[in-house]
Amino acid sequence: MLYESVDQAKKKGAGCPSSSKKANEQEEQEKMIQTTLGRIKHKIFVLSGKGGVGKSSVSANLAASLAKKGFKTGLMDVDLHGPSIAQMMGMTKLLDLSPNNLLLPQSFGENLKVVSIQALMQDKDQAIIWRGPAKTGMIKQFVGSVEWGDLDFLVIDAPPGTGDEPISVVQTIPDAKAVIVTTPQEVALADVRKSISFCRTVKIETLGIVENMGPFKCPHCNEVIELFKSGGGELTAKKEGLKFLGSIPFDMGVVASGDEGIPMMMQENPSNFSRAFDTIVENITQQLL
Amino acid sequence: MLYESVDQAKKKGAGCPSSSKKANEQEEQEKMIQTTLGRIKHKIFVLSGKGGVGKSSVSANLAASLAKKGFKTGLMDVDLHGPSIAQMMGMTKLLDLSPNNLLLPQSFGENLKVVSIQALMQDKDQAIIWRGPAKTGMIKQFVGSVEWGDLDFLVIDAPPGTGDEPISVVQTIPDAKAVIVTTPQEVALADVRKSISFCRTVKIETLGIVENMGPFKCPHCNEVIELFKSGGGELTAKKEGLKFLGSIPFDMGVVASGDEGIPMMMQENPSNFSRAFDTIVENITQQLL
Numbered sequence: 001m002l003y004e005s006v007d008q009a010k011k012k013g014a015g016c017p018s019s020s021k022k023a024n025e026q027e028e029q030e031k032m033i034q035t036t037l038g039r040i041k042h043k044i045f046v047l048s049g050k051g052g053v054g055k056s057s058v059s060a061n062l063a064a065s066l067a068k069k070g071f072k073t074g075l076m077d078v079d080l081h082g083p084s085i086a087q088m089m090g091m092t093k094l095l096d097l098s099p100n101n102l103l104l105p106q107s108f109g110e111n112l113k114v115v116s117i118q119a120l121m122q123d124k125d126q127a128i129i130w131r132g133p134a135k136t137g138m139i140k141q142f143v144g145s146v147e148w149g150d151l152d153f154l155v156i157d158a159p160p161g162t163g164d165e166p167i168s169v170v171q172t173i174p175d176a177k178a179v180i181v182t183t184p185q186e187v188a189l190a191d192v193r194k195s196i197s198f199c200r201t202v203k204i205e206t207l208g209i210v211e212n213m214g215p216f217k218c219p220h221c222n223e224v225i226e227l228f229k230s231g232g233g234e235l236t237a238k239k240e241g242l243k244f245l246g247s248i249p250f251d252m253g254v255v256a257s258g259d260e261g262i263p264m265m266m267q268e269n270p271s272n273f274s275r276a277f278d279t280i281v282e283n284i285t286q287q288l289l
Numbered sequence: 290m291l292y293e294s295v296d297q298a299k300k301k302g303a304g305c306p307s308s309s310k311k312a313n314e315q316e317e318q319e320k321m322i323q324t325t326l327g328r329i330k331h332k333i334f335v336l337s338g339k340g341g342v343g344k345s346s347v348s349a350n351l352a353a354s355l356a357k358k359g360f361k362t363g364l365m366d367v368d369l370h371g372p373s374i375a376q377m378m379g380m381t382k383l384l385d386l387s388p389n390n391l392l393l394p395q396s397f398g399e400n401l402k403v404v405s406i407q408a409l410m411q412d413k414d415q416a417i418i419w420r421g422p423a424k425t426g427m428i429k430q431f432v433g434s435v436e437w438g439d440l441d442f443l444v445i446d447a448p449p450g451t452g453d454e455p456i457s458v459v460q461t462i463p464d465a466k467a468v469i470v471t472t473p474q475e476v477a478l479a480d481v482r483k484s485i486s487f488c489r490t491v492k493i494e495t496l497g498i499v500e501n502m503g504p505f506k507c508p509h510c511n512e513v514i515e516l517f518k519s520g521g522g523e524l525t526a527k528k529e530g531l532k533f534l535g536s537i538p539f540d541m542g543v544v545a546s547g548d549e550g551i552p553m554m555m556q557e558n559p560s561n562f563s564r565a566f567d568t569i570v571e572n573i574t575q576q577l578l
Contacts, residue, residue, distance in 0.1 A: 051449050084476050160340050163452070164452075218509055225509070227516070
């Protein structure tokens with residue numbers, strides 16, 4: 001058979017027999033995961049069908065916005081192949097360990113804590129050439145080994161697609177709710193329909209669709225430029241019966257702030273970008289609170 | 290152990306015992322792959338560390354350019370989770386089968402043939418929720434079951450990252466040479482260094498780096514806009530001792546042509562985009578011919 005059934009895929013510990021752990025170790029890991037997740041009220045799983053739509057940037061700014069509004073917020077990057085959150089948040093040092101050997105996330109101000117799977121890597125430019133079953137093990141271990149404390153929100157940034165990593169996140173955090181990020185053009189929307197199909201198949205609730213890199217104004221002449229067309233995200237949401245959470249204009253400040261390591265929403269200047277983000281955060285929180 | 294060694298990863302048939310086929314079936318598949326690949330002179334593997342840098346668009350336009358120059362060219366999309374090539378090439382019908390049950394690629398003009406793994410899917414909006422070992426099997430089967438005939442070039446569009454699909458491509462087509470696509474900003478370059486590390490680890494030759502979505506001119510005032518900064522691709526190539534193949538300006542025509550299903554390089558209007566592409570194609574072919 002060429003692919004596993006969804007039931008098989010959802011079964012805990014699916015994968016190669018060679019990667020399965022002893023029963024008691026597994027039980028202990030389960031307990032750690034339950035303890036960690038039990039102290040987190042809402043889990044938001046940010047996903048996209050296509051890479052490069054700004055999923056990590058949306059995750060970082062969503063977490064920063066929630067923290068700004070006074071919510072205790074965590075941001076977790078589980079993208080094994082291209083973790084961007086550490087770079088975007090300007091995280092350069094190794095994470096500390098708690099007395100009981102759990103990872104202590106890095107704090108940004110009073111309410112935001114961040115951890116990236118990159119923290120577990122020795123050389124940050126090293127390619128992680130992992131096969132699926134190893135990735136599942138890694139993600140489970142990662143979720144169970146971070147000391148978040150009590151959180152209102154945990155924002156999870158997963159790699160694009162519908163492969164091992166998103167499956168592993170859904171297995172490990174079954175009450176996570178999805179926010180799907182897309183750009184407006186059809187090539188991206190074709191992939192977003194796959195993300196919607198993924199969420200339905202694995203039965204996780206979808207909070208809605210965010211359209212990123214929408215029309216913006218030329219910094220020289222102020223005329224509107226539709227880089228990746230416009231309106232496709234809203235149209236897809238309507239067709240699929242999902243909530244449209246909002247459109248974020250392309251902003252060169254996002255590129256610069258990502259490289260500098262300070263997300264736009266942690267800065268104080270109001271902009272079309274930050275206003276768009278406020279709307280999205282409100283559309284999300286009003287469904288959860 | 291959390292990840293397999295490179296040697297294990299390169300071993301043919303690595304994966305779950307449950308997905309391994311009977312020895313004679315496997316032997317027959319190997320033979321088909323060897324027969325198919327033996328008739329193709331040069332295999333170019335287009336990869337990127339990060340998604341959304343325009344890897345599929347570069348693949349499609351690279352293949353179209355080579356065909357335009359008179360080379361018999363094939364374009365193969367092996368991105369299981371987000372295959373974009375079919376959409377970009379305007380492929381809507383099912384592929385025909387040859388008398389011996391091989392997939393017949395769709396022809397575009399005299400020299401270009403295209404096949405997408407999407408051709409094997411029943412519902413194109415269905416998410417492909419596959420785990421690693423199943424993906425390896427699928428890619429091997431796919432490579433062996435296309436009737437390309439004699440080709441000068443085969444351009445292979447793989448999904449981003451350094452996971453199961455790129456590993457499977459390298460296993461199946463060990464003499465493929467890599468073209469790495471990036472955008473200019475640091476967040477993308479961090480991932481490109483992972484691609485370079487991947488190529489070195491699995492020991493495939495790298496033809497060089499293409500920088501995509503470089504500076505472009507505002508369609509209203511003609512001033513230069515650096516959407517994702519500039520120069521990062523060339524800088525990284527220099528640092529890593531790799532050839533810089535060229536920078537492609539962002540072009541809204543690419544977004545539109547991708548959605549319309551006719552790659553820019555199949556159109557006849559000369560533009561900054563097509564000129565940039567001509568340089569890249571020359572920098573690639575002069576290394577191979």
